[in-house]
Amino acid sequence: MVAAVFLLLPVALVGRGVELQLTESDFLQGQAEARHLRVEALPAHRGAITDRHGEVLAMSAPMDSVWADPGPLLAAEGGVQRLAAALEMDAGALQQALSERAEREFVYVRRHVDPELAERVMALDLPGVALRREYRRFYPTGEVTGHLLGFTNIDDRGQEGLELAYDDWLSGTPGAKRVLRDRLGRTIEDVERLSEPQPGRELALTVDRRLQYLAYRELKSAVRAHDARSGSLVLLDARSGDVLAMVNQPAFNPNRRGGMRAEQYRNRAVTDLFEPGSTIKPFTVAAALESGRYTPSTPVDTAPGWMRVGRHQVRDVRDYGTLDVASVISKSSNVGAARIALDLEVGRVWELLAAAGLGRPTGVAHPGEASGYLAIMPPERPIERATLAFGYGLSNTSLQLARAYAAIANDGLLPPVSLLAGAERGDARRIMSARTAQAVRGMMEGVVQPAGTAPAAAVPGYRVAGKTGTVRKAVAGGYAEDRYTATFAGLAPVSDPRFVCVVTLDEPGGEAYYAGEVAAPVFGAVMADALRLYNVAPDATPRESRLVAAGRDGG
Known part of the structure; x- marks a missing residue:
């Protein structure tokens, strides 16, 4: 009986392997993709605003934003405290904010950070913490054109002035890509481009x-x-x-x-x-x-x-x-x-x-x-x-x-x-x-x-x-x-x-x-x-x- 059991075990293992590869492969592949494949938005560049001579009055520059998957980050011992220290944030407030959104998979932690700070955050190698590329609006002439141009919000949408009046003209159309992430939520491979981002159009003013x-x-x-x-x-x-x-x-x-x-x-x-x-x-x-x-x-x-x-x-x-x-x-x-x-x-x-x-x-x-x-x-x-x-x-x-x-x-x-x-x-x-x-x-x-x-x-x-x-x-x-x-x-x-x-x-x-x-x-x-x-x-x-x-x- 013992010998028979040992002879049957390899047969069972081979049979289960055949079953997984042939009859359940599509289901298992789908489960793997659901856990590791994600569709990410590709931000579109907002159009510049220029004066009558082509001098730039408003422009958008690429910036990184820090985001987190609350589950893995909260589970990592000391992870929240280390991230808060790097971003010079209150650890208790960050812990509470993440806990309240624990059921989510994406939560912004800090938007539009400097490149040096982004590098320091990624060097921590914290689970569930990653960067997302966005655009931030800059106004080279500052308050000289503030009332005329207005400004955009953190999502680069017009809120006041000409930025608001011509928001549809200036705004681009975001693209999309499918990426592969590891168990820590980090993007390890771009699988395919689903659509290319379409940049916004430039707005030329009569102003000198x-x-x-x-x-x-x-x-x-x-x-x-x-x-x-x-x-x-x-x-x-x-x-x-x-x-x-x-x-x-x-x-x-x-x-x-x-x-x-x-x-x-x-x-x-x-x-x-x-x-x-x-x-x-x-x-x-x-x-x-x-x-x-x-x-x-x-x-x-x-x-x-x-x-x-x-x-x-x-x-x-x-x-x-x-x-x-x-x-x-x-x-x-x-x-x-x-x-x-x-x-x-x-x-x-x-x-x-x-x-x-x-x-x-x-x-x-x-x-x-x-x-x-x-x-x-x-x-x-x-x-x-x-x-x-x-x-x-x-x-x-x-x-x-x-x-x-x-x-x-x-x-x-x-x-x-x-x-x-x-x-x-x-x-x-x-x-x-x-x-x-x-x-x-x-x-x-x-x-x-x-x-x-x-x-x-x-x-x-x-x-x-x-x-x-x-x-x-x-x-x-x-x-x-x-x-x-x-x-x-x-x-x-x-x-x-x-x-x-x-x-x-x-x-x-x-x-x-x-x-x-x-x-x-x-x-x-x-x-x-x-x-x-x-x-x-x-x-x-x-x-x-x-x-x-x-x-x-x-x-």
Whole structure:
């Protein structure tokens, strides 16, 4: 019997071997593959964002992330403690996090680690611990373009700014591969590629990185010097409507967002509304010229420095007496603008402001763009017509105001604004005659002359046109006595405008709060840099240049 048993054992073993190889091989092979073959995602490279000259503003770089299979790691004596020490994490917190996810096979431990740290982690040879290749977004220009570009989350998906608006364009399509892992969860062999990752597409902007930096520097300096609550600056190409620079203060660095609040991320140039104040007066004058009833030399009586409109009163800072229409702009006379508006047909000024795009989005496709406010019907009450003439009773963003001024710079044609280089856009739309636009530009030159309200906006060698606007901020029950928004809008050179720029400072807190003192110098500095960088020929005569120099020096 014993001998028979020993003879039968080899027969049984051979029979079981045949059974495993022939009848159960598919099942066992499937079980092995289920334990060791895995499908891994292949991350796709997010498209870069560049400026108009191809300079990189945002890019994605490959990084490794540490992940773990909680089961094997928790079972390894001291494994969690060693991993936590290498990653400088709290061992107790890591132990708890892994224990709560013990039923899973994949848990991120630390995302986007440095290559040196990744090597140290893998050198520990811990069971269930491995690396996964991902991409991390970097912004070479930091806070200079923070509000414009926005940022992505840890999964490289757009969260704010243009990263959010064009997320589908920038995002790629992940690929997939089948890999073989050992018992510790480490990939030991790539078995096959199931699909290749498709990288995202590049996004080229109209912005000029050089001008963006210069605008950022000047605006930041002004906000600090005047203790302003915030500030915005928009620089446009007057001919095409391209946004060349768009900056805000306070800024944030998208590379380091720890401790930031959501309110710091908004692009104030397209989201924050303000009453434009006297920057609307050139459009009031343009409406008057278009009516045929006024010329730049038509006299307007502003004495005695105030006027009554119904139960309300409109005032100037002093009695200017009789001014011509051009001086209504250069002296920034509220009374003069109100008298002109009330003398025109009802709706004349409103129609031009509506045609200039005030009170509606620009269509620039930036998240959170505000519409602004302009009454849907022409105001008929005299006080509303009067206040609209000098920029109260409507609201707009810095970008909307810059677009409106582009029509004055572009001989009456309102160009569509854009942030995307080469993007399809509609045709420019005429809102006033070329003759009117040229006449208004000429009248606006007086603003930057020594006798105007903003000599600090002048640029030596160039004819500059602009307008100041210092507006009391609306509060509950009326307007504040000590809170202002200071705005300067202008263009250069007058003979053939190339750039339009709008500078807005919210609540300057120092003794100086007039736009000619706080916003105009920023305009002058940025415009001078833009004209120089783009090699725009000077158009001022020697005498005009001497007057400009005298005005900037206080002469």
